[in-house]
Amino acid sequence: MNVPARSTEVAPIRLLVVEDSELDFDLLTAMLVREGMPLRAERVEDEAGMREAFARGPVDAVLTDHNMPRFDSFAALKLAKAADPDLPVLVVSGEMSEDLAVAALHAGADDFILKSRLFRAGPALARSLQAAAQRRAGRAAAAALTESEERLRQLTKHLESAKEDERRRIASEIHDEIGAMLTALRFETVALARQLQQQRVDAPRVRRMLDLIGELVGASHRIQHNLRPPVLDAGLVEALQWLVASFAERTGVQASFETNREDAPLGADTSAALYRVAQEALANVSKHAHAKRVTVQLFASDHEVSLEISDDGVGFDPQLLRTSPGFGLRVLMERARGLGGWAEVSSAPNRGMTLMFSVPASRTA
Ligand SMILES: Nc1ncnc2c1ncn2[C@@H]1O[C@H](COP(=O)(O)OP(=O)(O)O)[C@@H](O)[C@H]1O
Ligand SMILES: [Mg+2]
Structure with a gap:
């Protein structure tokens, strides 16, 4: 039965009424129309009828009688919630039993209405439709958020690997082009120094040139080291040892490295990520902390690898990180999530800072 809508602007509510009595159905719909609800109501009386109605198109709400010859409200409720978990279902019953009402609500009914108090149906239906709309909107917002977080994670991962590729390319260009020329230059300069020595010419400038070439070779190695973590060749522990030692030498900050395992079970990307984290954290210590001491600790179990960098600065x-213009720590948090782990900063003014970065050990992707 189609009940004409009072307002032509609002799309009618498609209402499925599970009810064996035609008379009760008419009473109910008349009551709802009197409330001003634009309706398209249809009556079914069993499971097959409900299934057919759902197959014909989306239903906005279900009102079900409790006790019917071939069906009952619990079965109707189950069927409706299986079709759409957000679908409002109201149980309409001739019986007045608190147990029944509680059971219906526990089973997922949105409301329980007595046939002797049908005037409640309109407001209850309106409220349930509104609640369902809110549930759907909440679900959609959560899904959109999850999707955008996932996209951000993918993007970060892509950027990270693009950055590593680019660094590797620059490192090998420095190695191949500049490294080769430096070697040749040193060779020629050593030969020149020998020649001058044989002619007993004292040439302090040539000695100085040799020193400078030595420094240049050292600088070029350092740059290559920074661009391409030696971790890929020598293993994370050695790489971190080297990083911490050269940090101490460069900055004068007392720096120590400890680990509980020499052979952390790590994939290449996890090792590279941990190395970059230590690099960023140490860069922050030298840029911001004014620290006297910093400790870097690597703890590895079979399941998890954690890096802890702690300073007394x-x-x-x-x-303040929420509004900080820097990206170092932000990228680091994303990197942890991208690897299925977590990162945490704990600090307070004049209390130094500790950064924890933890990822699953088995990730090799
Ligand atoms: N070890 C540290 N000691 C004190 N402050 C720090 C330390 N590490 C980070 N910070 C603070 O957190 C901010 C954000 O750091 P980061 O995201 O790495 O960005 P950036 O280093 O580019 O400023 C820094 O600007 C600094 O104020
Ligand atoms: Mg930084």
Whole structure:
């Protein structure tokens, strides 16, 4: 039966009424129309009828009688919620039993209405439709958020690997082009120094040139090291040892490295990520911390690898990270999530700072 809508602007509510009595159905729909609800209501009385109605198109709400000759409200409720978990279902019953009402609500009914109090049906239906719309909107928002987080994760991962590729390319260009020329230059200069020595000419400038070439070779190695973590060749532990030692030498900050395992079970990308994290954290210590001491610790179990970098510097309020223009720590948090792990900053003004970065050990992708 189609009940004409009072308002032509609002799309009618498609209402499925599970009810064996034609008379009760008419009473119910008349009551709802009197409330001003634009309806398209249809009556079914069993499971087959419900299934057919769902197959014909989306239903906005179900009102079900409790006790019917071939069906009952619990079965109707189950069927409706299986079709759409957000679908509002209201149980309409001739019986007045608190147990029944509680059971219906527990089974997922949105409301329970007595046939003797049908005037409640309109407001209850309106409220349930609104609640369902909110549930759907919440679900859609959560799904959209999950999707955009996933996209951000993919993007970060892509950027990270693009960055590593680019660094590797620059490192090998420095190695092949500049490295080869430096070797040749040193060779020629050593030969020149020998020649001058044989002619007993004292040439302090040539000695100075040799020193400079030595420094240049050292600088070029350092740059290559930074661009392409030696971790890929020598293993993470050695790479971190080298990183921490050269940090101490360069900055004068007392720096130590400890680990519980020499052979952390790690994939190449996880090792590279941990190395980059230590690099960023140490860069932050030299840029921001004014620290005297910093410790880097690597703890590895079969399941998890954690890196902890702790300094005794000026610290900061981690709340400020939300508005900080820097990207170092932000990228680091994303990197942890991208690898299925987590990262945490704990700090307070004048309390130093500790960064924890933890990822599953088995990731080799
Ligand atoms: N070890 C540290 N000690 C004190 N402050 C720090 C430390 N590490 C980070 N910070 C603070 O957190 C901010 C954000 O760091 P980061 O995201 O790496 O960005 P950036 O280093 O480019 O400023 C820094 O600007 C600094 O204020
Ligand atoms: Mg930084």
